[in-house]
Amino acid sequence: MNISKSYSPRLARIALGLFAAAALSTSASGATLPVEEAVLTHAPNVPPPITRRTPAKVVINLEVRELVGKLADGVEYTFWTFGSTVPGPFIRVREGDHVEFHLHNFPDNKLPHNIDLHAVTGPGGGAAASFTAPGHTSTFNFKPINPGLYVYHCATAPVGMHVANGMYGLILVEPEHGLPPVDREFYVMQSEFYTEGAYGEPGLQTFSMNKALDERPDYVVFNGSVGALAGDNSIHAKTGETVRLYVGNGGPNLVSSFHVIGEIFDKVYIEGGDRVNANIQTTLVPAGGSAIVEFKCEAPGTLVLVDHSIFRAFNKGALGMLKVEGEPNTEIFSGKTMDSVYQPEGRSIPHDAPRPPREEGKAKTLAQQKADGEAVYKQTCFACHQATGQGIPSVFPPLAKADYFNEDPDRAVAYVIFGREGPLTVNGAQYNQVMTPQNITDEQIADVITYVLNTWGNKGGRMTVERVREIREGGPAPFGAGIGAH
Numbered sequence: 001m002n003i004s005k006s007y008s009p010r011l012a013r014i015a016l017g018l019f020a021a022a023a024l025s026t027s028a029s030g031a032t033l034p035v036e037e038a039v040l041t042h043a044p045n046v047p048p049p050i051t052r053r054t055p056a057k058v059v060i061n062l063e064v065r066e067l068v069g070k071l072a073d074g075v076e077y078t079f080w081t082f083g084s085t086v087p088g089p090f091i092r093v094r095e096g097d098h099v100e101f102h103l104h105n106f107p108d109n110k111l112p113h114n115i116d117l118h119a120v121t122g123p124g125g126g127a128a129a130s131f132t133a134p135g136h137t138s139t140f141n142f143k144p145i146n147p148g149l150y151v152y153h154c155a156t157a158p159v160g161m162h163v164a165n166g167m168y169g170l171i172l173v174e175p176e177h178g179l180p181p182v183d184r185e186f187y188v189m190q191s192e193f194y195t196e197g198a199y200g201e202p203g204l205q206t207f208s209m210n211k212a213l214d215e216r217p218d219y220v221v222f223n224g225s226v227g228a229l230a231g232d233n234s235i236h237a238k239t240g241e242t243v244r245l246y247v248g249n250g251g252p253n254l255v256s257s258f259h260v261i262g263e264i265f266d267k268v269y270i271e272g273g274d275r276v277n278a279n280i281q282t283t284l285v286p287a288g289g290s291a292i293v294e295f296k297c298e299a300p301g302t303l304v305l306v307d308h309s310i311f312r313a314f315n316k317g318a319l320g321m322l323k324v325e326g327e328p329n330t331e332i333f334s335g336k337t338m339d340s341v342y343q344p345e346g347r348s349i350p351h352d353a354p355r356p357p358r359e360e361g362k363a364k365t366l367a368q369q370k371a372d373g374e375a376v377y378k379q380t381c382f383a384c385h386q387a388t389g390q391g392i393p394s395v396f397p398p399l400a401k402a403d404y405f406n407e408d409p410d411r412a413v414a415y416v417i418f419g420r421e422g423p424l425t426v427n428g429a430q431y432n433q434v435m436t437p438q439n440i441t442d443e444q445i446a447d448v449i450t451y452v453l454n455t456w457g458n459k460g461g462r463m464t465v466e467r468v469r470e471i472r473e474g475g476p477a478p479f480g481a482g483i484g485a486h
């Protein structure tokens with residue numbers, strides 16, 4: 001069956017009610033099948049496992065919408081979507097089901113769209129059969145005969161642009177006997193965005209065809225936007241639980257080196273098929289492909305999902321978090337048990353560049369503190385905050401002429417000791433990143449903060465070792481410092 005009829009969202013809901021009312025349907029082979037409406041979920045959620053062990057007629061209703069949404073903090077984009085989200089909803093059917101697919105193109109949309117489901121055996125994965133003008137609905141049927149995890153995407157010309165704007169999702173075809181049970185399942189889909197403005201440039205960004213042709217994305221993200229799977233949007237599990245991630249890659253261009261920092265995949269269904277590999281650190285997820293990964297969460301802490309092409313993770317957005325709660329398991333992982341001085345034979349400290357002379361027992365002069373602080377800055381802070389404290393837009397906040405730093409240098413000390421994560425505004429620009437604790441002495445901290453206070457147009461002043469010690473003893477809480485606690 002392949003019909004295209006005029007589509008009004010209200011009428012579609014009524015029609016749906018009629019489908020649901022008809023409880024049985026006769027298949028092409030004459031057998032009578034139960035009818036059910038597919039449960040569709042938005043990432044990171046996955047529909048419940050299918051418990052029936054016989055086929056059904058499964059009705060899927062998917063609506064295409066073109067809408068403006070958030071790509072990153074302060075950055076908007078006109079997404080083309082299945083089901084109003086990027087990625088589109090997760091679809092779950094069983095091998096041998098009879099699927100009746102209705103693709104609705106919302107009347108206010110500007111363009112025709114269609115769907116190519118990689119789970120379909122048939123021309124274009126259903127692309128031509130589902131080609132739909134705005135305000136119309138196309139209906140077609142298929143029988144998924146190969147189990148696995150499949151990508152679906154729009155295949156309307158220019159195909160690359162429809163995919164680049166967000167038109168993809170995952171469909172799981174469960175094997176006849178189902179998948180082994182696990183405690184938690186999540187839906188994670190990577191993809192890239194190509195914008196006229198650079199990463200983090202605020203406002204409504206438009207698609208850049210030149211960057212897409214060069215395969216030079218500004219954003220590489222999980223679940224459609226920067227931070228969609230981090231901070232408050234992190235996914236959760238408890239120690240002792242098994243987790244299954246359905247991982248897809250919408251592309252349109254890049255191949256993902258999918259990795260979870262702090263875990264090893266006990267099992268990987270390679271490329272989303274039947275073959276299971278064991279004990280894997282990083283698995284490839286091709287553009288237009290998938291993988292299913294499973295692991296047991298042995299120890300508590302924040303596991304970080306990344307594309308291990310690592311600049312994509314830390315500079316373009318391909319970073320998510322799975323927070324595992326539970327009692328520490330020190331046999332599997334002890335945490336840091338000791339920090340001791342390391343001094344190989346024949347070396348004496350200090351061994352760095354000569355420092356201004358200092359009288360034993362006397363406090364350093366401002367000039368000495370600045371000189372020592374500069375050395376600390378160049379060894380420690382420089383890599384992120386940059387040579388002249390200017391930072392990197394959207395990634396590392398500035399320390400030069402920085403309102404936030406000048407407002408409270410004590411707070412800066414706390415960040416250096418305990419680290420910092422979460423939203424932050426410096427000189428009117430937004431940041432939402434992670435600074436790890438810096439492993440340096442209290443004297444080095446006092447010196448580097450004094451150096452920054454007296455450089456690059458900051459307000460001047462001094463930080464003492466005694467004050468640094470007090471802040472360390474007071475803990476991260478008074479300054480909202482610390483990481484991994486949220």
Ligand code: HEC
Nearest residue numbers: 380381384397398404405412420421422431432433434435
């Ligand atoms: C590995 C990268 C990295 C290093 C090294 C690093 N920082 Fe940061 N720093 C960050 C990030 C990222 C943020 C923003 C954190 C957030 O968004 O919550 C930040 C924030 C800050 C802030 C608060 C924001 C501002 O601009 O005032 C201060 C102060 C700061 N860092 C000082 C330092 C000092 C001093 C050092 C060296 C001792 C240092 N940092 C080393 C990455 C780093």
Ligand SMILES: [Cu+2]
Nearest residue numbers: 113154156162
């Ligand atoms: Cu499309």
